[in-house]
Amino acid sequence: MEELxxxxxxxxLSITEGRKKILELFLNSPGALxxxxxxxxxxxxxxRVTVYRTLQTFVEKGIIHNIPTTDNSIxxxxxxxxxxxGHHHDNxxxxxxxxCDKTICMDHVSIPEVKLPKGFTQKQIDLVISGxxxxxNHIIRLNxxxxx
Amino acid sequence: MEELxxxxxxxxLSITEGRKKILELFLNSPGALxxxxxxxxxxxxxxRVTVYRTLQTFVEKGIIHNIPTTDNSIxxxxxxxxxxxGHHHDNxxxxxxxxCDKTICMDHVSIPEVKLPKGFTQKQIDLVISGxxxxxNHIIRLNxxxxx
DNA sequence: GTAACTGCAAAATATTTGCATCCTT
DNA sequence: AAGGATGCAAATATTTTGCAGTTAC
Numbered sequence: 001m002e003e004l005x006x007x008x009x010x011x012x013l014s015i016t017e018g019r020k021k022i023l024e025l026f027l028n029s030p031g032a033l034x035x036x037x038x039x040x041x042x043x044x045x046x047x048r049v050t051v052y053r054t055l056q057t058f059v060e061k062g063i064i065h066n067i068p069t070t071d072n073s074i075x076x077x078x079x080x081x082x083x084x085x086g087h088h089h090d091n092x093x094x095x096x097x098x099x100c101d102k103t104i105c106m107d108h109v110s111i112p113e114v115k116l117p118k119g120f121t122q123k124q125i126d127l128v129i130s131g132x133x134x135x136x137n138h139i140i141r142l143n144x145x146x147x148x
Numbered sequence: 149m150e151e152l153x154x155x156x157x158x159x160x161l162s163i164t165e166g167r168k169k170i171l172e173l174f175l176n177s178p179g180a181l182x183x184x185x186x187x188x189x190x191x192x193x194x195x196r197v198t199v200y201r202t203l204q205t206f207v208e209k210g211i212i213h214n215i216p217t218t219d220n221s222i223x224x225x226x227x228x229x230x231x232x233x234g235h236h237h238d239n240x241x242x243x244x245x246x247x248c249d250k251t252i253c254m255d256h257v258s259i260p261e262v263k264l265p266k267g268f269t270q271k272q273i274d275l276v277i278s279g280x281x282x283x284x285n286h287i288i289r290l291n292x293x294x295x296x
Numbered sequence: 297g298t299a300a301c302t303g304c305a306a307a308a309t310a311t312t313t314g315c316a317t318c319c320t321t
Numbered sequence: 322a323a324g325g326a327t328g329c330a331a332a333t334a335t336t337t338t339g340c341a342g343t344t345a346c
Contacts, residue, residue, distance in 0.1 A: 014345050016301060035335090047303050052336070054301095068216030068276045072310090072335095093262065098271065112260040114241060114275065119282025123246065126276045127262065128216050134267025162320050164326060183310090195328050200311070202326095220310095220335085301344070310335065319326070 003027065011061040018046050022054050023063070032067050032075040032094065032103040067094050067103065068126050075103055094126065097133035099140075104133060151175065159209040166198050171211070180215050180223040180242065180251040215242050215251065216274050223251055242274065245281035247288075252281060 004023055008015055025033060025041055033041075038051050055076060058064045067075040077094075093106040111127045132140070152171055156163055173181060173189055181189075186199050203224060206212045215223040225242075241254040259275045280288070 014300065016345075018302075048335095049304085049337085050302055066218045068218050068274070070214045070216050070222070070272075070274070072220050072222045074218070074220045095264070095268065106265070111275075112262075114257060114260075114277065116243070116257065116277065116279075117254070117282065119285050120243065121280040121285055122277050123279040124277070126216070126218075126278075127259075128274045128276065129262065129264070129270050129272070130274075131264075131271040132269040134265065137267050137269055162325065164320075166327075196310095197312085197329085198327055205326095297346105299344105299346090301342105303342085304340095306338085308335100308337070310333100312333070313331085314329105316329090317327080319324105321322105321324090 007063060011063060013057065013061065018050050018054055019057075021045070022051070023058070026064060026076070026078045031105055032077040034073050034075050036073075065124070068128055069096070070128075070130070077103075077105060094128050095133065096128060096130045097136055098130055099132055099136035102133065155211060159211060161205065161209065166194050166202055167205075169193070170199070170202050171206070174212060174224070174226045179253055180225040182221050182223050184221075213272075216276050217244065217251075218276075218278065225253060242276050243281065244276060244278045245284055246278055247280055247284035250281065 004020060004027060005015060007023060008019060013019060021042055022038060025038060035051060035055065038055075039048065042051075055064070059066065059076070062079055064076045065079050067077055069075050075094075093111060095104045095106055096102075097104070111125055114122075114125065116122055152168060152175060153163060155171060156167060161167060169190055170186060173186060183199060183203065186203075187196065190199075203212070207214065207224070210227055212224045213227050215225055217223050223242075241257040241259060243252045243254055244250075245252070259273055262270075262273065264270055
């Protein structure tokens, strides 16, 4: 958990319980987290408002960034590298499962170069794929088998 | 405006003022629209709730689909083709300008094939690029010039 | 000790639901 | 005429803001 404190220090944030807990969640999570996930995982050990403010601070500092979603929710994920306040260059693919609703970061699938029309400047690129994840597909197949 | 009625009829929706107006907005809009845009454009000529319900109906019928955003808003855009209720195969790129906040559909930039790990099934794919659009870049350049 | 962070309360905003009425077919 | 669509009111949910008390450095 040295990493945790390092990150906070590097970003000139004071070390508080809330920040430690929330950052830890991100470090231990394979995918992205929504505000609601964080509230659940922290078991309301601190205020709703603190979660909002902490997430906002983390985004401003470039520790996390948000991932586009098609429902009106915000998903947050750790910035892997090359991210600094205001500039995010996180370019891996996110997969949202329609069945279990989990978001998975596909670190190994990289986004191909996209050529923008003249005059456009690119800052962040997000590729969001929705469908059915391997686990849910597996369950579906098992059920089909049982039905037959 | 024949197209308009056609679309509604094809989807077995009764022709009402609200639906006509909202659908017309989409047909005339180059980019995506948010709930708020629609309320503004229709000048509150009908109820907030009707807008919610109409958008929902359109999505269910596959007339429009929603586009991922990084803030917690929902953007809607017309489905070009190949879309049917529940299945959207809209695969062009969306560009969100950090300065003017507009979303632009880049019809001419297509999303390259992405190979998913085994077990995953893909339904929808969205590529969202954020940055600065050509118009805002232009304005910025003019200002820089003025400063110098 | 001071500045920054947190919790609580409340305000502001956004979305959903129920029901009576009106409109489309 | 019947079913569906709308408007209104109200219930829920979500996010933001102000301020007083607490904590980190």
